[in-house]
Amino acid sequence: MLLTKYEEDMYNGEYGEAKAECMEILVSLGKIYDAERMIPITSAQVSGVSYKTIGDAGLDFVVDLGTKADVCLETMLNPAGVDIEYWKELGFSKEFADKQVDIINGYESLGVMSTCTCTPYLIGNTPMLNEHVAWSESSAVCYVNSVIGARTNREGGPSALLAAIVGRTPYYGNHIKENRLADMIFSVDYDFTNEAEVGALGYHVGQIVNDKIPYFMVNSKLSRNNLKTLGAALASSGAVSIYHVDNLTPEYKDAIVEGEEDTLEKVCIDNDVITESIESLSTTDSVPDLVCLGCPHASISEIQEVAKLLYNKKLKKDLWICTSKAIKSISKQCGYLDIIESAGGKIVSDTCMVVAPVEDLDYEVLGVNSAKAATYVPNLGDLDVVYDSVENLINMIVE
Ligand code: F3S
Numbered sequence: 001m002l003l004t005k006y007e008e009d010m011y012n013g014e015y016g017e018a019k020a021e022c023m024e025i026l027v028s029l030g031k032i033y034d035a036e037r038m039i040p041i042t043s044a045q046v047s048g049v050s051y052k053t054i055g056d057a058g059l060d061f062v063v064d065l066g067t068k069a070d071v072c073l074e075t076m077l078n079p080a081g082v083d084i085e086y087w088k089e090l091g092f093s094k095e096f097a098d099k100q101v102d103i104i105n106g107y108e109s110l111g112v113m114s115t116c117t118c119t120p121y122l123i124g125n126t127p128m129l130n131e132h133v134a135w136s137e138s139s140a141v142c143y144v145n146s147v148i149g150a151r152t153n154r155e156g157g158p159s160a161l162l163a164a165i166v167g168r169t170p171y172y173g174n175h176i177k178e179n180r181l182a183d184m185i186f187s188v189d190y191d192f193t194n195e196a197e198v199g200a201l202g203y204h205v206g207q208i209v210n211d212k213i214p215y216f217m218v219n220s221k222l223s224r225n226n227l228k229t230l231g232a233a234l235a236s237s238g239a240v241s242i243y244h245v246d247n248l249t250p251e252y253k254d255a256i257v258e259g260e261e262d263t264l265e266k267v268c269i270d271n272d273v274i275t276e277s278i279e280s281l282s283t284t285d286s287v288p289d290l291v292c293l294g295c296p297h298a299s300i301s302e303i304q305e306v307a308k309l310l311y312n313k314k315l316k317k318d319l320w321i322c323t324s325k326a327i328k329s330i331s332k333q334c335g336y337l338d339i340i341e342s343a344g345g346k347i348v349s350d351t352c353m354v355v356a357p358v359e360d361l362d363y364e365v366l367g368v369n370s371a372k373a374a375t376y377v378p379n380l381g382d383l384d385v386v387y388d389s390v391e392n393l394i395n396m397i398v399e
Pocket of ligand 1: 078079118137139232294295296297322351352353354355372373
């Protein structure tokens with residue numbers, strides 16, 4: 001691999017042992033993918049935070065690295081295993097929460113911001129078009145590539161962290177413009193009326209394309225919240241890291257080489273496909289005992305929508321809306337938190353229904369409006385899942 005003088009000096013230990021180790025691993029990674037060089041990055045997003053997923057080995061790795069290295073650019077953390085402030089009220093154990101706090105402290109000593117969110121682009125980590133970044137949460141990767149037009153591969157948590165320490169990542173995959181072209185065209189003849197339908201589209205298409213790049217032609221106007229939902233679904237049933245939407249996403253004009261449209265495989269999606277996909281995402285038709293929204297972490301407009309649905313109502317079952325501390329704080333200022341709490345719901349920050357040990361609580365059926373959550377929740381212990389829109393889920397659990 002070709003390295004600049006600065007990169008070579010880091011590799012050779014001129015800037016300390018930690019940077020040398022990071023460079024060594026990243027160069028090895030680059031060689032695996034035939035990267036010719038490294039590329040400077042402007043931000044990082046690091047997954048591998050929940051004690052449930054990384055355990056004591058991950059905790060030791062982060063704490064050890066924190067004693068000898070620092071990130072050199074804006075780096076935010078993915079959701080952790082508990083709400084750091086309200087873990088007790090939610091029913092999580094002290095033992096788990098203590099371990100989780102140790103992990104977060106380890107990341108903080110590396111200079112990583114303990115934002116604990118999978119939607120860093122909603123709270124200020126918003127790159128610009130064509131900027132190179134190293135992000136690892138799959139739904140955030142899909143959003144930042146597709147909706148923002150910045151460039152990242154689907155990094156692992158450790159590789160994103162190492163990239164944040166040296167400010168470089170191997171130049172391959174999605175960093176190269178030619179690799180961002182569409183592979184298949186999906187012509188969608190469906191009038192979307194809610195986010196569950198959009199998620200069902202993503203879930204279905206992800207299964208077809210796996211790690212290829214889909215190009216969507218849709219009748220309906222998709223909102224940014226819809227695009228967040230779509231990307232998360234594509235990245236959960238498939239390994240999609242970028243998609244394009246005709247007339248909407250920033251690179252759609254360059255995604256199909258002129259004259260080559262006819263060479264791409266085309267798939268038509270109609271009402272039946274979406275309906276079947278929605279049905280396939282539920283494992284029961286029972287009423288949920290916990291409705292869990294905010295996968296990916298909720299935006300302020302999604303929380304506003306829930307507050308409108310709950311105004312002057314009371315819930316008979318539990319409700320969590322997962323989001324970042326920052327969006328929770330804005331929800332409080334806007335009065336939405338009060339409305340949701342008065343109804344009996346909770347805005348849960350720092351964590352989510354997948355990376356928290358929800359399976360250890362007394363719930364049997366989770367209601368979700370996210371295809372990603374619906375994909376993972378049934379694999380967590382004995383939990384069943386009901387997949388539906390936010391409006392329908394709330395209607396199931398109001399008195
Ligand atoms: Fe985010 Fe958790 Fe869903 S990390 S994308 S809320 S599974």
